Amino acid sequence: MKEEFYGKCRKKSRKLSEGFTFVETLAVLAIGAVLSAGSIVSATRLISLAKKTAARSQIEQFSSALQAYFLDCGRFPTTEQGLSALWEKPVLYPVPENWEGPYLDRKPSADPWGTNFEYISAESSIMPSEVPENLPFVLMSYGADKKKGGEGEACDIVSWK
Numbered sequence: 001m002k003e004e005f006y007g008k009c010r011k012k013s014r015k016l017s018e019g020f021t022f023v024e025t026l027a028v029l030a031i032g033a034v035l036s037a038g039s040i041v042s043a044t045r046l047i048s049l050a051k052k053t054a055a056r057s058q059i060e061q062f063s064s065a066l067q068a069y070f071l072d073c074g075r076f077p078t079t080e081q082g083l084s085a086l087w088e089k090p091v092l093y094p095v096p097e098n099w100e101g102p103y104l105d106r107k108p109s110a111d112p113w114g115t116n117f118e119y120i121s122a123e124s125s126i127m128p129s130e131v132p133e134n135l136p137f138v139l140m141s142y143g144a145d146k147k148k149g150g151e152g153e154a155c156d157i158v159s160w161k
């Protein structure tokens with residue numbers, strides 16, 4: 001009699017433990033959703049940081065190329081000649097006689113947010129007021145918002161900071 005009773009209990013417990021209950025399934029899905037959301041937030045922050053780092057790196061590369069241009073030509077490109085003077089000999093006045101370029105491995109490209117870097121020569125009258133004196137040029141990327149100013153992800157990346 002005892003064996004019969006225990007045998008029936010075992011059969012019932014096997015039936016109950018064969019799968020997950022609806023509540024257990026929902027709990028597992030909720031935990032998975034919370035973990036996925038956390039990883040997406042972290043990935044977004046890392047992508048933002050990577051874009052800022054890439055923009056700074058490009059500005060440094062352009063600065064080095066501009067220094068090499070200056071050594072060959074005796075002056076920096078004008079604002080009108082822009083960064084393209086590092087890739088191909090300028091045709092706008094003043095045309096440098098000793099241009100030995102190209103000074104970059106490839107044509108200057110847009111910043112990580114898809115806008116062109118802004119180059120301003122010190123000879124230009126449109127030099128931003130916040131720029132320290134005696135800088136021969138300024139390079140800027142306006143960041144994620146593509147507008148001057150901003151904070152956080154939208155902050156400007158500039159050559160003088």
